[in-house]
Amino acid sequence: MLTFILKRLGLAVLVALTVSFISFVLLFLAGDPAAALAGETASGEDIEAIRRLYGFDRPMLVQYVDWLYSAVRGDFGESYYFRLPVASLIAERLSVTMTLGVCGITFALLTAVPLGVAAAIRPNSIIDRVALFLSVAGQAMPSFWFGLILIVVFAIQLGWLPPSGASSPAHFIMPTIVLGYYAMPAIMRLTRAGMLEVLSSDYIRTARAKGAPEGRVLFRHALRNAIIPVVSLAAVQMGFMLGGSIVVESIFALHGAGYLAWESIARNDLPTVQALILVFSMFYIVFTFLADVLNAWLDPRMRSS
């Protein structure tokens, strides 16, 4: 178990390094940071001066190592736009994004797992069809459009919820639904498929032969096994969702890390974008790592091997 965790940890670090290198190269090749920093009115000489001042004239690899060395110590440089340390800028915005992510995955799990279980208990029943419809629709729904519809209906027409901002829990309801609905279909399908498979297994028959009540058979014996892959999927989805929060945050004007990313890209604020790519991929890496560990812990067959 410990060697498994260590191996998995090593892989995670390697993946993070590669991601940071690729994104650094992408942004390095694509843009001219000196020009971006100098602004549109700057002359060629000014840009040259800035290039030398910030060390942009050095070889790319040197710059990358330099950047990485600072990044490891939590220093992501200074935002071109805000003229503030990128690290504190992101830290400030992360709480909104994390809140949104946690709410979103909770919403997704609370809707998808019961629906998946109910659908698996009675395949082809009405509830199974409703669940299937919801998941098919969820996969095809453009999240920005879904968000706008919610705003039109619940904020403008009915006036029940605030259309944008993040100042109260009510502000998070619509963004949670939009973000959660994005993760729901996959979780629902996996729960349903897992339950169907487990319910037809021999050990469920054994449990019934022992005279266990149906609820105990379903939840203690069946769901306990079917939920194992769902847990890791949920963690992976959480990583994806944080990356996808950029769309949701822009619709609902939630000033989280996603919104910051959107602004920074539009403003050519390369250090901030670079740092955000790393932060979001770190989230994904951490969540998949946790998923693997959790998975190994939940499944006795993996725990002991």
Added chain:
Amino acid sequence: MALTESTDPLLQEITGPTPGQMLRKRVFGHQGLLFGGIVLGILLLVAIFAPLLAPHDPYAQSLMTRMEPPVFLGGTWEHPLGTDHLGRDYLSRLIYGARVSLMIGVIAALISGVIGTAMGVAAGYFGGRVDMVVTFLINVRLAMPVVLVALAVVAILGGSLQVVIVVLGLLLWDRFAVVMRASTLQVRGREYVAAARAIGASTPRVILSEIMPNIANNLIVVVTLEMAHAILLEAALSFLGLGVQPPTPSWGLMVSEGKNMMLFEPWLVLIPGAVLFLLVLAINLMGDGLRDVTAPDNRS
């Protein structure tokens, strides 16, 4: 009377339906596949014949007729779906928008399909180091936040249709690689592959004529999924203002442009979003249907 037209039930029972007949029966018996196929077919025809179908030039502005409502909201048949904030005919923009979405879906899926399939098949077939490297690359790719990276790169390179297509094509190969790797691993151990090797077939030949035909059904399913994915991503990028640039008629961009008038003219947002939803739904239903119909356990 020809033997094939025999109505003798006994003979029917003995000969049974041919594989082709069975496939046709399954295809037409699958509602999702049928619905998806028909909707996708119609939208494909609309995209191809856009110049013939569109009542107006999708770029022609007319400041005198701005934001006219659609027919069902009291508009005129001159502009069946009304006009946008620059007086452009909404139906025509919608029709040309199908071209943008489908082009992005098809070409991006092609690019990513070639990359991902090559990586996945190589990993599954050769195993060992190759597999390790490919698996690592898949992990790296999955860890990159797609929307963010795509936005950043498109923003830096400039948002043209070509740039968006290429960027999405280079980003969305992960699922191809994952599925093709698993499928190849499964097929590699089969007897007919061993048989082909035993008679001295070369590696490319084994891959092309023994492996590929047997994993093609999975490939088609992933193609549909990634087409849908690419179309949704383009729409999201364009919606955020960092994808396809105006005045190109992209559905995502149309939603974005309509957003400011959403309070008074919600149809500006509803119509392009609904069409986008319909297209992606049709593609996904096609993919699910194809998977059901071609799944080996469904063949008996």
Added chain:
Amino acid sequence: MDKPLLSVRNLTIDIPVGGGTLHAVRGIDFDLNRGETLCIVGESGSGKSLTSLALMGLLGKNIRRSADRMDFDGTDLITAGPRKMRALRGGRISMIFQEPMTSLNPAYTIGDQLTEALLLHRKVGREAARARAVELLEKVGITAAESRLSQYPHQLSGGLRQRVMIAMALMCEPELIIADEPTTALDVTIQAQILRLLYDLGREMNMAMILITHDLGVVARVADKVAVMYAGELVETGSAQEVFGAPAHPYTRGLLRCIPLPGKTERGSELGTIPGIVPSLIGDVEGCAFRTRCPHALPECRAEIPRRGAGEHLFRCVHPDGAVSAEDVPA
């Protein structure tokens, strides 16, 4: 004994399939007294497992079960509701399945799974339940029983798992154990051990047992009563001596010729085979199902077959004594 523990009359099981109804089990009758062992023998697909699942009320949702009588110690199993059935299952009737590798829940420890039935059915505490589990694990011959309780199924071999399954079935001291081919999935060397164990424990606790098997060698050693099943019907029932000593139905005789029996089969003699295949049971089934493979089939075999015999030894065949002829007597 005055009244049988389990009494079944005319048990019928129908399964709806694509083109009609599969009459999987038809008109099963038998009685079982306390402490007795009944062996149901027959080839795969003859309906043995379905019969046992029907007794437990564990048939799938779409499978139809009917019977004139299915009485377990005064409880009518046909009309018993889910609650009543649950109380019987695991409490008074236990079942051992044929797949020890997959019949234990991979997510819980052996201890959890052993004590579950006891905690569900009897008013005992956790500690008492665990003590009982250890006691039974030792009884079924598992060493270091105490430490096994915290192990998971995947850590045990198939033979050990089947021993655990047996211990699990015995936890509540049931009056009836149904064992559905409990050894088929195991190594041949372990099969005999497990069966011997099951049989001895059954005797020791005075449990009635229904043992489903296609191993006639086993039947000859452990059975009090034998029921021979073919294509969903009991073609011959009786005491073990009667059925083995004077098999009356051509199918029984065919079966007996297929296996060597110690003391009965001569060295060097050829073993028999039964040519042909089991007929389809979809749609109306009339007459003797074995007639397509029977060497003595007559036109009358298409009609309703009378039940013949004396006392407990009954068989379904048109031939009064099963058309005993020299070539059919077990060599």
